[in-house]
Amino acid sequence: MSKSRVKFSNVAFENTPSEEAxxxxxxxxxKFWHPVLRRSDLPETKPLSVELLGTGIVLAKLDGRIRAFRDVCRHFQARLSLGEIVDIDGAQSLQCPYHGWAYGSDGRCVRIPQLPPGRRIPPSACVPSYQVQEKYGLIWVCLQDDPLFDIPDYPEWDDLSFRTVSINEEEPTQTSSIRMIMGTLDDTHFPWVHEGILGERDQPAPPDHKVWRDNRYLVMQYEIEQPPNYSTTDVSQRSQDDSGWVKNNYTDYVGMPNVIRLVKDNDNGRYVIWLATCPNRFNKTTNFWAFSRNFNLDPDQDKAYEDIATLVRAQDKPIIESQRPWIIPPFWSGIEMPLGPGDTPLIEYQKWLEELEISVNV
Ligand code: FES
Ligand SMILES: [Fe+2]
Structure with missing residues (x-):
């Protein structure tokens, strides 16, 4: 299709994008780091399978270090994640369950039980291995050797003045990672989807956004008044009868393209919502959430914060899962109709996605 602007069409609502898209x-x-699993969910002595960008990946801790390989044996393509970790000549290896080929920490085959005596293991007997990092309680993988950006920062994670609770959604969300980030960056839906919690419908005017790029982050800032509750203020400091709204200063950092950190500042302190998304597939996303606060630090209070976060996420889920196409189209397609100035943050995010060649014509 040429880059001429096309009008709204039913094509956008087809459920399945082309293979090319x-x-x-x-x-x-x-080219980015993606979180694939909570560190605590990887067994110490067994491999585990995850899916990233439609690719099966096997994670295994070999000699104390987490390794990530393509989850396909070089021999007859059985899943290595069904195998086991074995010791070969003093080093741990991942052994295929089918005929026992074993792969070392760099993905090279180190043992073929059927190899005739005197024959060398063929150099091409190896499986692709990927870069791995452990950070913020998660295992991150990059499928490319030279990631474009580092893993985005989450300074409150290690900051002892904050109390942080993290949640891994049990069920993946049926949407793209990009739509999850957009749904978290979007604030004009607050009065509609989160009525009574983050806004009210009789006050739909969008706040005045400032948006800019800073290194690998898209940053957005605005001030907004919101109803008082666990997600907007320190309720422990308020009297029960005080229903006055709270002024919050939001600074949202999108760690391009798949992580977002919402920092809410008000007179009581700072509340941070952090979301790292794993794009399992174009329409399946695993969400890793964490929440940090530097007030009302009593651990007994955690549940109240978790409950309201769970409610807000449950309100968003059916809406975000309903959006089509799953893959974000480029602006020139005219499929979406963002409306300035309220949608400026989303417009700027999408512009950057286009530059990063993430948005594709569906
Ligand atoms: S398929 Fe893995 S050893 Fe044969
Ligand atoms: Fe929302």
């Missing part, structure tokens, strides 16, 4: 999206996303 899906592989274009995966190619665009390969």
């Amino acid at each position: 899906v592989s274009g999206f995966y190619d665009g996303m390969r």
Whole structure:
């Protein structure tokens, strides 16, 4: 299709994007770090399978270090994640369950039980291995050797003046990672989807956004008044009868393209919502959430914060899952109709996605 602007069409609402669109999206996303699993969910002595950008990945801790390989044996393509960790000549290896080929920490085959005596293991007997990092309680993988950006910062995670609770959603969300970030960056939906919690419908006017790029972050800032509750203020400091709204200063940092950190500041302190998304597929996303606060630090209070966060996420889920196309189209397609100035943050995010070649024509 040419880059001439096309009008709204039913094409946008087809449920399945073309294979070309899906592989274009995966190619665009390969160059970033993605969280794939909570560190605590990886067994110490067994491999585990995860899915990233439509690719099966096996994670295994070999000699104390987490390794990530393509979850496909080089021999007859059985899943290595069904295998086991074994010791070969003093080093731990991942052994395929089918015929026992074993792979060392760099993905090279180190043992073929059927190899005739005197024959060398073929150099091509190896599986692709990927870079791995452990950070913020998560295992991160990059499918490309040279990630474009570092893992985005979450300074409150290690800050002892904050209390942090983290939640891993049990069920993946049926949407793209990009739509999850957009749904978290979007504030004009607050009065509609989160009525009574983050806004009210009789006050739909969007706040005045400032948006800019800072290194690998898209930063957005605005001031907003919101109803008082656990997600907007320190309720422990308020009297029960005080229903006056709270002024919050939001600074949202999108760690391009798949992580977002919402920092809410008010007179009581700072409340941070952090979301790291794993694009399992173009329409399946695993969300890792964490929440940090530097007030009302009593651990007994955690549940109240978790409950309201769970409610807000449950309100968003059906809306975000309903959006089509799953893969974000480029602006020139005219499929979406963002409206300035309220949608400026989303427009700026999408512009950057286009530059990063993540948005593709569906
Ligand atoms: S398929 Fe893995 S060893 Fe044969
Ligand atoms: Fe929302």
